[in-house]
Amino acid sequence: MNVAMYRENLSDNLLPSARALKMKRGWVFQHDNDPKHTARATKEWLRKKHFKVLEWPSQSPDLNPIENLWRELKVRVAQRQPQNITALEEICMEEWAKIPATG
Known part of the structure; x- marks a missing residue:
């Protein structure tokens, strides 16, 4: 094709x-x-x-949308550089809420 x-x-x-x-x-x-x-x-x-x-x-062969979502969250959290578990949890929740539901 x-x-x-x-x-x-x-x-x-x-x-x-x-x-x-x-x-x-x-x-x-x-x-x-x-x-x-x-x-x-x-x-x-x-x-x-x-x-x-x-x-x-x-180069992503995986069509599973959740994998793309986890990657997005991981990148966002890494940019904020949490210093401990509590900060990691808070940042994860904040960044999760910021990810748009639609493209």
């Missing part, structure tokens, strides 16, 4: 599937970092269609 075929597949299936599943506004599309997914033409098509896309770490 190439970029054009991938975009055609999205065009034929993405919105109809979301409608069939009765998904409300605010849903987030997820795909991995395959080159056809990250191609400029694909990103532009998704942007023009106003689809929210979950940002994905480079």
Whole structure:
């Protein structure tokens, strides 16, 4: 599959599937970092269609969203450099609350 075929597949299936599943506004599309997914033409098509896309770490083969969430929390906590367990717990809770629920 190439970029054009991938975009055609999205065009034929993405919105109809979301409608069939009765998904409300605010849903987030997820795909991995395959080159056809990250191609400029694909990103532009998704942007023009106003689809929210979950940002994905480079070279990440894991499509489990919780792994991406844990990575985000780990980075945020590390930046604050907690000095003890109590601070670690507090910072984790604060940073968890700051992570947006949608992409």
